[in-house]
Amino acid sequence: MTQDLTRASASELSGLYGARKASPVEVLEAVLDKAARLNPVLNALPLIDAEEARAQARASEARWAKGEPLSPIDGVPVSIKELIKVKGWPLTMASQLTDKAPQTEDATTVSRLREAGSVIFASNSSPEYGFKGVTDSPLNGITRNPWNTERTPGGSSGGAGAAVAAGLGPLSIGTDGGGSVRIPAACTGLVGLKATYGRIPAWPASMHGDLANTGPMTRTTRDAALMLNVLKGADVRDPLALPPTDVDFVAGLDRSLKGLKVGLVLRFGDFFLDPEVEAAVLNAADRFRTLGCEVVPITPPTENGETGRVFVAHWFAALQR
Structure with a gap:
């Protein structure tokens, strides 16, 4: 293909997969290749789990070949903020003080992305414990804005903002207590959503208690809605999660804005x-x-x-x- 697959939205990739014009393996390799070139400059992805991601991409490719994708974001590369549990990865909290032992289970948001078939390929950077509106840490150093590397991508989900804006995966997960999704989304020109509290269950609970939400960071509104469809719903481990909803957050995106x-x-x-x-x-x-x-x-x-x-x-x- 001549199209730059790293600039395609998740929605576009889903269409390409369904039409057999691209494959999850092809897309992942394009993202990994770009990450190898850009991440040393941006410092947005402190951990890239390439071999496990390749296995996920191959499994997704087989599902699309049979016409049985798990969701519209099956096979789409996604990175996860380093404050969130991912099975097999250390929970660094961007700090030199944390235990770097591999986690034994996924946070709810991660498990739901796996259930949807997304390819979880990397962690994205945060300031230490997510405590700043810019992204640098003693553990990983400075994360830079892909639009201007002399500028910050904001924080605390700055690695997510930098990665998605640069084409290192169209989807990312951030967390937001005092603007940590919204600030980097503004600094990098993305869609960042802090949903109504409880709409996306938070397990394990953030150190910021009921101020912090987990949320999608994407290049398009439609992609954010696709992610919210996957992430929504109750989790018995989160007593503050909202009840399940059958709302399709993609439906109605093309309606008129008149009167809003x-x-x-x-x-x-x-x-x-x-x-x-x-x-x-x-x-x-x-x-x-x-x-x-x-x-x-x-x-x-x-x-x-x-x-x-x-x-x-x-x-x-x-x-x-």
């Missing part, structure tokens, strides 16, 4: 707003208006630093649990 209300926040307090950023946000607001949305300016509560104090109180209360 979109909140517009330009400033948080007196912090400097770069004119280029302001122009880009206002341009996006105009695009929503042309699509029929009602754009409503919102002024967040900032009096006497109230917002920051409320967040910090919740944050440290969660850590005490």
